[in-house]
Amino acid sequence: MSAADGRAGVWWLSPAGAVLLVVPATLVLAVFFDDxxxxxxxGTPKVLTPATAWLFALGAALFCLGALWPLLRSPASAAGGWPQLTAAQRSRLRRAATVxxxxxxxxxxxxxxxxxxxxxxxxxxxxxxxxQDAFDSTLRLQFAPVTGVTTLTQLGIAYVVLAAVLLSSGRDRGLELRLALVLFLALxxxxxxxxxLAVLELLIPLVxxxxxxxxxxxxxxxxxxxxxxxxxxxPAVVAVFSAFEYSRSWVFYSQHRGGSFVQFALDRLAGYYGTAYNNxxxxxLHDEGGSVPYGSIEGFWTAPGIAQLHLYTLLTGRSEPDDFSTLLQQYGNPEFNSPGGVAIPFLDYGTVGGLAFFLVVGSLLGLAYRACCDGHLLAVxxxxxxxxxxxxMPRYLYWGQGRVLPTLLALLLTWWYVSRARPPRPTSPRPTLRSTT
Incomplete structure (x- = not known):
């Protein structure tokens, strides 16, 4: 069955489907566990209140509502296949992927x-x-990012998308080997x-x-x-998380606490989500009411040039994300430092503004998903x-982070380059010469 037969996509990849998979369960988990x-x-007191939990749930519900209305119309016919690419566009897409x-x-x-x-x-x-102990290693400091240079590693996300789109129409050994290398480096x-997150932000687009x-x-x-x-x-995500958590923290914590590794891994996974809402x-609770949004547009404030000017501090007198780190040191646990993606819009825009943010962003992503399912290249x-x-979303507001900005720019440039591909000129049939006798 093809797209032309009226398929409407993959439910768990739609904005509403994905959010309903992760937010309700993790939010209930955060509410369920006591102080x-x-x-x-x-290692942190519980401060999450039922009223705030309901506010987070309402924000997620408005996001889903906004994401659903674009799906009410029937999917467009994609008789040319998914995605809709001409031979010339595919050739340009391959060249862009190489770059x-x-x-x-x-x-x-x-x-x-x-x-x-x-x-x-x-x-x-x-x-x-x-x-099997990466917790005490100094490697994280030694391989800390160099602004504007190591940022290029984030283009691996863009390459995964380009390679996956090209491979969707058939196997290509060269593409597969390069894709495997990018995944290995992220691993x-x-x-x-x-x-x-370095491997998650490759695997999710690939899947x-x-x-x-x-x-x-x-x-x-x-x-x-x-x-x-x-x-x-x-279950696969839980298994992969547990495998990485073994070297990340189990070797250290096993020397200071009892219990099995399985129990530790599940508790750790729950902690990443539970503390995100709590943070x-x-x-x-401790917000000073900054008038300029930060978390929802963090990529702007941390962009090369703007970050060096400390523009956010000059405008507001606040130092993000240092202020948040200080907050965790005083009232929480710096080890669990997820800011909580559902909370950020309310921090940046207030209660009413935060709810409006979820509705608008949900609508935009719903439109993007509909266009992606219809095979439009930019959305694909x-x-x-x-x-x-x-x-x-329960842990970060990923779309506003600086780490995703290079990928989005690279994909926008790729779309511009590929969309300018000219269709082949029709060849006029040669005139036939009549033989005279």
Whole structure:
């Protein structure tokens, strides 16, 4: 069954579907655990109130409401396949992918050079591997980002999207090898630098493109199986999280507390979400009422040039994110430092403004998802990246972070370049010469 047959996409990739998968369950979890459990398991008092929890739930509900109305119209016919690309556009997309891949590799080489210059040595990597302990390693400081240079590593997200879109129409060994390399490099960051988001922000767009391609291009049975994917993906996510948490924190904590690793991993996973909502409540309680939004447009304030000017501090007298770190040191636990994506709009715009933010952003993402399902190239390129923010909403407002800005710019430039591809000129038939006798 093809897109022309009227398929409406993958429910769990839609903005409303994704948010309903993650926000209600994690918010209920945060409400369920009491203050004693918060203190014992996660080292922070519980300050989340039922009233604030209901406010967060209302924001998520308005987001879903805004995301649903664009889906009311029937999906457009995509008789040319999903995504809708001409041969000329596909050729340009491949060239753009090559450029993005090379820039990504340059970013990782720059990161490696910076680490070596700061004293990182192969022996440290071997120590982390043998001891299975990345918590006490100095590698995170030695491989800290260099503004404007190592930022190129974030283009790996754009490359994953471009490669996945190209591979959706058929296998290509070169693309597959380069894609595997980018994923492997992100995996190294995740393991040695305990930067779990580095691999998540590649895997979610990759899964999104693959799921949509199967839904629109494969047969009826594979398309139906894709709709059931969360029943397999959720246990897989828990397993992968547990595997990385072993070297990230279990080796350290196992020396100071009892219990099994499985119990620790599940408790740790719950803690990342529970404390995110709790941290959001902390920020709301101690907010000084800054008049200029920060968290929802963090990428603007941390952009090269603007960050060096300390523009946000000059305008408001506040120092973000340092103020939030100080807040956690005084009232929470700096180890669990997720700001809570559902809380950020209320911090930036107030109660009414925050609710309006969720409604508007939900509508925009609903329109983007509808366009992506219809095969429009710009949405096909951007929406898989935006989907990461849906699944990370309980912890971060991913769309406003500076780490995603290079990817969005690269994909916008790619769309502009590919959309300018000219269709092949029609060839007029040659006149036939009549033979005279």
């Amino acid at each position: 004693a459990y918060f203190r014992q398991s996660w 993005v891949f090379r820039l990504t590799v340059v970013g990782y080489l720059a990161m490696a050079a910076a680490g070596v210059a700061r004293g990182a040595r192969p022996a440290q990597l071997l120590t982390v591997l043998t001891d 190294l960051r995740t393991y040695f630098l305990t930067e779990r 999104a493109v693959a799921a949509l391609a199967i839904s629109y291009r494969a047969g009826r049975i594979p398309a139906r199986l894709v709709q059931l994917a969360p029943f397999l993906l959720v 959001g409540q902390l920020a709301l 390129l951007l929406y898989p990246v935006l989907a990461t923010g849906l699944f990370e």
